Amino acid sequence: MSIDEKLQLYLSHRAALVEYALPIVGDRMRAEDVVQEAFLRFAPGRPAPGDPALDQPLRYLYRIVRNLAYDLTRRRRLEQRHREAEPDWWMVPETPRTPEELLAFRQKLRQIDEVLAEFPPRVRLAVKMHRLGGFTLQEIADRYGVSVNMVHRMIRDAVLVVARRLSSDD
Known part of the structure; x- marks a missing residue:
């Protein structure tokens, strides 16, 4: 199937594809984005013999839309859960009331900084951008040119190491 045939197939079914993605992603703008992304994944590839893209291209396009829509929904839920989660105690600004508390607080900050210093600069910056910079x-993924999942793993792994080290020091 040539690129022109794929484009024609996409254009003739675009509205139906958007309607298909709409209940999964929840709003028309996101559904449009998913359908456009699906076309970008569908168009350039040269399918191998026996590939569903060759046998049933419209069905294959619908499957791409469905998978992208569910991926987007999962990612949005994960980010929402992450935003709503109670921040770690060591990430919440604290106002020490006594000189002893101030000293303990500064020691904890120094420990956190020492643990983060063990990570590559890219991971350190990602943690600080996400946890402190909002x-x-x-x-962050756009800045580094990597997937959201990769950024999530980098931050999660670093935060887990920090939490383990701080809990083992207490």
């Missing part, structure tokens, strides 16, 4: 995982 950047979303998508914004």
